[in-house]
Amino acid sequence: MSRDEDALRWEGDDELDRATADDADAGSAPGPDGASAPDAAREARRRGPLGWLMLALAAASTVGWIAIMVLNPVQQPSLLGLAMYQLGELLAVIAPLLWWFCVGRLAPVGRRAPWWLAGLVVTAPWPLAVGVLA
Amino acid sequence: MSAREPREERPSDSWIVALLFALAFGYDTVEAIANAEQLPLLYVGAGIEGAIPWWLLVAQVALPGIFFVVALFVGRRMRLVGKAGILLVALGVSAQLSLLAEQLARQIAITALGA
Incomplete structure (x- = not known):
């Protein structure tokens, strides 16, 4: 993805210990409670x-x-x-x-x-x- | 799509954002100082110099700076967008308090004139 496209995306400014949508790109590693990173991110955003x-x-x-x-x-x-x-x-x-x-x-x-x-x-x-x- | 490289944030970025917001909060303070000079003259002109709300004028001068410092403290561990968001909220609250001070000064004058 080019830097220009990157500038148009909202990546949020979450706390460092909170999983983000980027983690989904990097692979769905299960979290400490067994939930996958995208699920944890969705839960945090709810x-x-x-x-x-x-x-x-x-x-x-x-x-x-x-x-x-x-x-x-x-x-x-x-x-x-x-x-x-x-x-x-x-x-x-x-x-x-x-x-x-x-x-x-x-x-x-x-x-x-x-x-x-x-x-x-x-x-x-x-x-x-x-x-x-x- | 490959994983994106993490964005780099230099400490100078935070300083630049803080400086820009400092200008806005500084403008609020300058406006409050101008109010503190002019409002007593209006009260004296109306013959209600005893009702000048000095506490309100002092608070109006002091609060923008306090909000700026508190916003910097709250956002100290956040990334740049978070810092800017907190500072923008603080600027909004500062603007709200300016409007509240204006309304209070008006009501105090009306009450003093009616007494």
Whole structure:
């Protein structure tokens, strides 16, 4: 495979001790628990019901941040300032889903739930709550 | 298809990515410092200088740097894409907190004006 094609493939950024799809190319050696490497990789990638629930909640947070962005009047003195402000708003909107995705790809299976919960708390649309409670 | 050669990641790659994100977090900090200079003037102009939320202004200046360091710490053993992902999430959370600080400052001013 050429380097150009390689650049277009998503290989993930898994932990070093986690089997990856590459292992399937190198041969299906059985893992320590008897499962083959591709099976272990598939198992590690599986989100489970909790993962999908967290995805739904992260999507709800994203909708909240979109509402904040729409309701927030933007006044910036310069075009650069306006562009950077809107870039910040875009990052704020995608942060809940980005957090969910990064936990799913980077955290070991056993540690995903606390990281997902932390993400829900940290990336919740708090400005909406401040506006409602005030 | 033969097995692919493992990709080489040089330590300088991580430094370059960290430097690029440092610029973005630095921009957040500069913006927060500008806010810390201008917001008190608005409060003084409105006659509510006693309600200036200094704690909020200080937090807004300090948090982007803290997020940057925490993201580097969390991603220290990860490969380059993982590091970049963690730093991007931290930048997003920093942007969220800027919007939250803006909303809090607005609510504090409204409350002080109504009192």
